[in-house]
Amino acid sequence: MFSKLVPIPSGSMIPDRDIDKKPILECIGLGITFGGLKAVEDFNLTIGRTEIAGLIGPNGAGKTTVFNLLTKVYQPTHGTILLDGKDTHGMNTMQVNRAGIARTFQNIRLFGDLSVEDNVKVGMDAQMHYNMWSGIFRLPGFRKEEKTAHERAMELLSIFDMQHLTNAKAGSLPYGAQRRLEIVRALATNPSLLLLDEPAAGMNPSETAELMENIRKIRDTFQIAVLLIEHDMNLVMNICEGICVLNFGRVIAKGSPEDIQSNPAVIEAYLGKQKEA
Amino acid sequence: MKKRTKTSRRNAFTYALVILAFAILQAMTAAGAISSSLKGMLVPICAYVVMAVSLNLTVGILGELSLGHAGFMSVGAFTGVTAAVALQASVPSAPLRLLIGMVVGAAFAALAGFLIGIPVLRLKGDYLAIVTLAFGEIIKSIFNNLYVGVDSHGFHFSLLSDKTNLAEGGKLIIAGPMGIGGIQKIATFTAGVLLVLVTLFVVFNLVNSRAGRAIMAIRDNRIAAESVGINVTKYKMMAFVVSAALAGAAGTLFAMNYSTIVANKFDFNTSILVLVFVVLGGLGNMLGSIVAAAALTILPEALRQFSDYRMLVYAIVLILVMLTTNNPTLRSYLDRAKAAVTGKRHEKEAA
Numbered sequence: 001m002f003s004k005l006v007p008i009p010s011g012s013m014i015p016d017r018d019i020d021k022k023p024i025l026e027c028i029g030l031g032i033t034f035g036g037l038k039a040v041e042d043f044n045l046t047i048g049r050t051e052i053a054g055l056i057g058p059n060g061a062g063k064t065t066v067f068n069l070l071t072k073v074y075q076p077t078h079g080t081i082l083l084d085g086k087d088t089h090g091m092n093t094m095q096v097n098r099a100g101i102a103r104t105f106q107n108i109r110l111f112g113d114l115s116v117e118d119n120v121k122v123g124m125d126a127q128m129h130y131n132m133w134s135g136i137f138r139l140p141g142f143r144k145e146e147k148t149a150h151e152r153a154m155e156l157l158s159i160f161d162m163q164h165l166t167n168a169k170a171g172s173l174p175y176g177a178q179r180r181l182e183i184v185r186a187l188a189t190n191p192s193l194l195l196l197d198e199p200a201a202g203m204n205p206s207e208t209a210e211l212m213e214n215i216r217k218i219r220d221t222f223q224i225a226v227l228l229i230e231h232d233m234n235l236v237m238n239i240c241e242g243i244c245v246l247n248f249g250r251v252i253a254k255g256s257p258e259d260i261q262s263n264p265a266v267i268e269a270y271l272g273k274q275k276e277a
Numbered sequence: 278m279k280k281r282t283k284t285s286r287r288n289a290f291t292y293a294l295v296i297l298a299f300a301i302l303q304a305m306t307a308a309g310a311i312s313s314s315l316k317g318m319l320v321p322i323c324a325y326v327v328m329a330v331s332l333n334l335t336v337g338i339l340g341e342l343s344l345g346h347a348g349f350m351s352v353g354a355f356t357g358v359t360a361a362v363a364l365q366a367s368v369p370s371a372p373l374r375l376l377i378g379m380v381v382g383a384a385f386a387a388l389a390g391f392l393i394g395i396p397v398l399r400l401k402g403d404y405l406a407i408v409t410l411a412f413g414e415i416i417k418s419i420f421n422n423l424y425v426g427v428d429s430h431g432f433h434f435s436l437l438s439d440k441t442n443l444a445e446g447g448k449l450i451i452a453g454p455m456g457i458g459g460i461q462k463i464a465t466f467t468a469g470v471l472l473v474l475v476t477l478f479v480v481f482n483l484v485n486s487r488a489g490r491a492i493m494a495i496r497d498n499r500i501a502a503e504s505v506g507i508n509v510t511k512y513k514m515m516a517f518v519v520s521a522a523l524a525g526a527a528g529t530l531f532a533m534n535y536s537t538i539v540a541n542k543f544d545f546n547t548s549i550l551v552l553v554f555v556v557l558g559g560l561g562n563m564l565g566s567i568v569a570a571a572a573l574t575i576l577p578e579a580l581r582q583f584s585d586y587r588m589l590v591y592a593i594v595l596i597l598v599m600l601t602t603n604n605p606t607l608r609s610y611l612d613r614a615k616a617a618v619t620g621k622r623h624e625k626e627a628a
Contacts, residue, residue: 071504093500093504097503097505105501110498111494111497111502114497119494121487122502125487125507126507128487132515132519135482135487137482186505
């Protein structure tokens, strides 16, 4: 029982359900230091093309830092990130997104004064082509692309049953809806890898259950990979096919949910060292 | 699509208000019911309205504080008037000359906006404000020391002193600190209102397109905007340059209303004045900018009877307006009134 998170030497060991043999993301020796502090070091991770992977660890372990490295909010000081086999070295946040990584944020970062629909449409900007003048003079290009964008936005919002909220201000939505909207906005950028930073934070158990269904649905519909940070172990163990555990910026374990649950290093990181009875 | 119709209804109301004000003022002028001082202020009011709306694009929509907006007005005024003066002989139609002047003014102001935008838009918040302030002053100094003349050989430029050495029959257009003199006053109220309408058209449609969404997204959350693939530099520049171009056209219109124009007219105080229009009218609220610009341009004239205490009263009025518009009781009353009105409308629609 190998997880796809473990670097796999040969294609034959990739589990059957992963439709492609090539991984979507490979991190090799990734690291960043802030001054003298090694926030993340020697981080290796491989994610399959349609895998749902989890990144867990105690508070301050460096999980969000990994996301910020992947999306180039921070430029890594060491290591390589290969997205679909291509090195993302020298790319900025915008270019990484256009190359296929979309993310949500732990502390929600919506465009609060824009409507729900416009938040989603902002995510489609890179796929729109009409220029400033067709926007100002409402030329046919504007009408056509805006119509398509509207239809696609409604379609994406329907994943989370949010069509009725299209005209609400994003900042005025309830917490759970804001989290869902962030996922929709990220999906609007047509990613091949979706990074979710604590998607279930602040959700009640029934909302979390629904979210789990939706994450699976997203993966199945769009055939994309999902990497999520989450403290809700029920969610992580239920939907993740591979899990990577971070502590103090280092990977302490990788494997399937069953492996992780019984891994002594993980238990120690979460619960402390077991005393001899 | 309720939001869309709400925005477009609001925009339509703004257009209608401008046209209505124009019609009323034209009727009053025709009937002779308008004081000569107000009549002289009609074109400056239009210019300031355009200034306020264009600055609102930078401050309200893009969310960056610019303190050098008068600089772009200055660029537009000097380049636009130079073009109009140079074309005086070849283009006899005054409205056409004014149009060409405004287009030239807008183009040069856009160029200035682009050049200034390259360093300035890398900065944020206070730093951006300080640097735009400095650029406004630099533009003022340049025009205070610039000499431009035209003769049969074309344009001649010189800095610091008049070294243009114009040929026989040549004309010195910009004379350094003396500015441009002997301008034909070809700016009309009609042209001013048309410019206001064009400005509103450009700003409303820009805001209501992918560019506007992206610009507002950058304002609301820059990191999130980058993370969804928004080209932050491009859209910031777009907003800044469009704003500068409109200010340039306003500058030409403004200058064409006077017989002489000097660079000191477009100083820091003018930038602040326009910023006051924007803040008082409400950030991102174009209708507010229009009303504030018109009201605050008329107010000092209307307060002339207080003579020496004029600016004191002006300041007190400003403070009172800000206090009342920010008063929570008054606000909630207004909101309730608004809800009552829209509620009624919904009932009508339902019926």
